[in-house]
Amino acid sequence: MDTAPALRIVIVAPDTLAPDPADAQAWWEAERSRSLRIGLLEGGYNIVAVLPPDVFLPERLAQIQPDMIIVDAESQARDTLEHVVFATRDARRPIVLFTDDSDTSHVKDAIAAGVTAYVVAGLASERVKPVLDIALARFQHEEGLRRELADARTQLQDRKVVDRAKGILMSRHRCNEQDAYERLRKASMDKGLRLADVAQRVIDVADMLG
Numbered sequence: 542m543d544t545a546p547a548l549r550i551v552i553v554a555p556d557t558l559a560p561d562p563a564d565a566q567a568w569w570e571a572e573r574s575r576s577l578r579i580g581l582l583e584g585g586y587n588i589v590a591v592l593p594p595d596v597f598l599p600e601r602l603a604q605i606q607p608d609m610i611i612v613d614a615e616s617q618a619r620d621t622l623e624h625v626v627f628a629t630r631d632a633r634r635p636i637v638l639f640t641d642d643s644d645t646s647h648v649k650d651a652i653a654a655g656v657t658a659y660v661v662a663g664l665a666s667e668r669v670k671p672v673l674d675i676a677l678a679r680f681q682h683e684e685g686l687r688r689e690l691a692d693a694r695t696q697l698q699d700r701k702v703v704d705r706a707k708g709i710l711m712s713r714h715r716c717n718e719q720d721a722y723e724r725l726r727k728a729s730m731d732k733g734l735r736l737a738d739v740a741q742r743v744i745d746v747a748d749m750l751g
Contacts, residue, residue, distance in 0.1 A: 547585050547586055547587040548586050548587065548608040548609055548673075548677070549587050549589045549605075549606075549607045549608045549609075550581060550586050550587060550588050550589065550607055550608065550609050550610070550611055551588075551589060551590045551591075551592060551602065551605055551607040551609075551610050551611070552577075552578070552581075552588060552590070552591045552592070552610075552611045552612075552613050553591075553592050553593075553594050553598065553610060553611065553612050553613065553614075553621060553624070553625050554574060554591060554592075554593075554594075554611075554612070554613035554614070554621075573613075573639070574613050577611070577613055577639055577669060580667065580668070580669030580670065581611070581669055581673075583667070583669075583670075584669055584670030584673070585670075586670075586673070589605055589607060590605055590607075594612075594614075594621040594624040594625065595624070596624075598624050598625065598627075598628045599627065599628035602628050602629065602632075603632070606632075607634065608634070608635075609634060609635045609636075609637065609673065609676075609677065610625060610629065610634055610635070610636045610637070611636075611637050611639065612625050612636060612637065612638045612639065612640075612656075613639050614638060614639070614640045622638060622651060622656065626655050626656075629655065633655070633684065634680075635657040635658075635676050635677050635679075635680035636655055636656045636657055637656070637657055637658045637660065637672070637673060637676045638651060638656050638658070638659050638660065639660045640659075640660070640661060657676040657677075657679055657680045657683075658672060658673075658675065658676035658679070660672060698737075699735075699736070699737035699740075702737050702740045702741050702744065703722075703725065703736060703737060703740045705740070705744055706721075706725060706739075706740030706741070706743040706744055707721040707722055707725065707740075708721075709743055709744065709747045710724055710725070710743065713747075725739050725740055725743070
């Protein structure tokens with residue numbers, strides 16, 4: 542039995558659920574938005590908030606901390622998307638864009654901006670969950686790759702710092718590379734610091750002393 546908690550979703554959307562009856566386009570957008578929300582609820586998702594795409598969005602998202610953001614955008618989706626991307630720049634989350642804009646020329650820009658999935662209107666409510674499941678899996682995969690790349694860069698930088706510190710110790714103490722490394726390692730253990738942090742301190746002191 543699956544006991545995993547439902548994903549907490551924030552929908553970013555203009556207020557289109559009570560449009561002007563004389564505005565056919567607004568009514569179409571309202572029906573699309575209603576179908577999307579029904580699909581989310583039927584899929585077991587937890588809609589924790591529906592927020593407007595305004596300047597307060599970053600603060601509201603920071604307070605709510607959703608698992609996923611759904612951008613329910615009308616044909617002028619670019620401004621809405623810019624607000625969302627800006628709001629999530631420091632805390633990345635999967636972003637799924639549902640739009641009635643059939644012009645797919647913006648897809649590449651949207652994906653580059655951080656959108657995990659781009660869905661054009663017409664999606665039946667029962668297909669919402671599979672789309673979001675795939676979007677979440679893709680986001681998690683990409684975040685894993687991003688972390689691996691960041692770790693590799695950190696390890697490379699740490700290695701450079703340690704190598705430089707060893708060179709300083711070898712020069713000052715007339716010792717070989719292994720002895721210099723052991724000095725760094727012992728200091729690291731004694732002080733409870735990362736080897737690279739100890740090495741950076743050695744470099745900082747050497748630079749200060751000239």
